[in-house]
Amino acid sequence: GENVEQHPSTLSVQEGDSAVIKCTYSDSASNYFPWYKQELGKGPQLIIDIRSNVGEKKDQRIAVTLNKTAKHFSLHITETQPEDSAVYFCAAGDDYKLSFGAGTTVTVRA
Amino acid sequence: DAMVIQNPRYQVTQFGKPVTLSCSQTLNHNVMYWYQQKSSQAPKLLFHYYDKDFNNEADTPDNFQSRRPNTSFCFLDIRSPGLGDAAMYLCATSPSGGSNEQFFGPGTRLTVL
Numbered sequence: 001g002e003n004v005e006q007h008p009s010t011l012s013v014q015e016g017d018s019a020v021i022k023c024t025y026s027d028s029a030s031n032y033f034p035w036y037k038q039e040l041g042k043g044p045q046l047i048i049d050i051r052s053n054v055g056e057k058k059d060q061r062i063a064v065t066l067n068k069t070a071k072h073f074s075l076h077i078t079e080t081q082p083e084d085s086a087v088y089f090c091a092a093g094d095d096y097k098l099s100f101g102a103g104t105t106v107t108v109r110a
Numbered sequence: 111d112a113m114v115i116q117n118p119r120y121q122v123t124q125f126g127k128p129v130t131l132s133c134s135q136t137l138n139h140n141v142m143y144w145y146q147q148k149s150s151q152a153p154k155l156l157f158h159y160y161d162k163d164f165n166n167e168a169d170t171p172d173n174f175q176s177r178r179p180n181t182s183f184c185f186l187d188i189r190s191p192g193l194g195d196a197a198m199y200l201c202a203t204s205p206s207g208g209s210n211e212q213f214f215g216p217g218t219r220l221t222v223l
Binding site: 032034036042043044049089099100101103 | 114141151152155158160165200202204210211212213214215216217219
């Protein structure tokens with residue numbers, strides 16, 4: 001099955017700085033790579049996703065890059081704000097299933 | 111608003127006492143998922159339905175069962191909860207699986223005494 005590794009497990013950044021989270025996956029059949037944000041006591045919410053035929057995608061302050069050859073993908077958050085503080089999960093999957101990384105707790109210091 | 115609803119949000123049960131968690135959706139999605147998320151861990155897929163077709167993960171304990179009586183509702187039954195089953199249980203839906211977004215509900219926090 002798919003195995004997704006996510007680093008770092010915790011990340012503290014100064015407000016206004018950038019945050020980068022990296023994930024690797026094992027199954028070359030995976031073709032869908034979403035990123036979820038989970039706030040305390042809530043379910044995960046999709047913030048951005050990328051498919052295997054695309055190398056990079058951007059949505060305002062959030063961008064994701066995918067390197068299928070190396071089997072890794074990354075989340076970039078620019079100009080971080082206090083409301084970006086949360087747990088972020090990467091995931092990889094195909095067909096109907098997603099495998100999640102262990103999560104990154106991001107803290108944005110004011 | 112179209113959404114995924116989970117009830118109850120918090121459930122307390124006793125060791126060995128059966129419990130049922132419910133999920134409903136107004137999105138009319140074909141696929142529904144149940145995940146278990148323990149503290150500070152990633153969501154772990156237990157099983158999913160594509161329409162009425164049930165798909166169990168190989169490592170999901172027999173203690174966990176599911177029912178999907180119609181498109182809108184899906185239930186998670188834990189037949190004999192153990193202390194290790196205390197977790198957040200997340201329901202998610204997807205239009206037709208594949209490379210499609212999964213929409214998550216708010217989760218049910220299960221406590222086993």
